[in-house]
Amino acid sequence: GAVVSQHPSWVICKSGTSVKIECRSLDFQATTMFWYRQFPKQSLMLMATSNEGSKATYEQGVEKDKFLINHASLTLSTLTVTSAHPEDSSFYICSAVGYNEQFFGPGTRLTVL
C-alpha cells in the first residue's frame, strides 16, 4: 500500500529556534501534499496545501512566514516552523495524495520549551 513517512517523529526545541519536518511519499509520487496540526483531543486542522513546483496555499489564519513549506520534489515536502514558541507545540501531520486518496504520515510531535 501507499506509505507516507515523516521525520522526525518527535522533536524538542528551545523557544526561538526553527524546526524542519520532512514528509515523504515512499512508494508513489504526490503532486499534492497537505500539512495539518492537531492539538490534544481535537481534530486535524488543515494548515496548508503543498503543490510540487509551486507556492503552498495557506488556510485562513495560518502565518505563511512562520510555517514555511517547500515541495521540492514529487516525493518530498518540508514544513519549517520558524522562530518556534511554546504555543506552536503540537502534533503535525502530513498527507500525500495518490491514487485519488489521501495517505497520512505518522505525525511529528513538536514540543517547544
Added chain:
Amino acid sequence: QKEVEQDPGPLSVPEGAIVSLNCTYSNSAFQYFMWYRQYSRKGPELLMYTYSSGNKEDGRFTAQVDKSSKYISLFIRDSQPSDSATYLCAMRNGATNKLIFGTGTLLAVQP
C-alpha cells in the same frame, strides 16, 4: 455551524458489541466520504471510502451514506479491544482533494 458535525464521545462499549459512529454535514457539494481510524500519537489510517449513497462493507466494518439526509455512519460489528481508537469522518467535494474532518469520536472497547 460547522460543515461537519461529529459526536466527540467518548464512547465505551463491551467487547463484541456493535458500534455506531455518525457524522452529519451541511455542504451538499460533498461527494466523497471517508472514515479514518487514529490511534493515540499516530497518524490517521483510512478505513472506508465511499462515493455514493448506500452501504459499503469491509469485514467487520460497514459504511453508510445517506446524501438526502446529509448523514454518514460507520458500523463496527463484533468490536474488539484493538478497535479502541479515535474515529474521524472526513469528506470532500469533487473539485478538490482537500478534506474536511469531523472532530473525531473516541471509542473504547472494554475486554
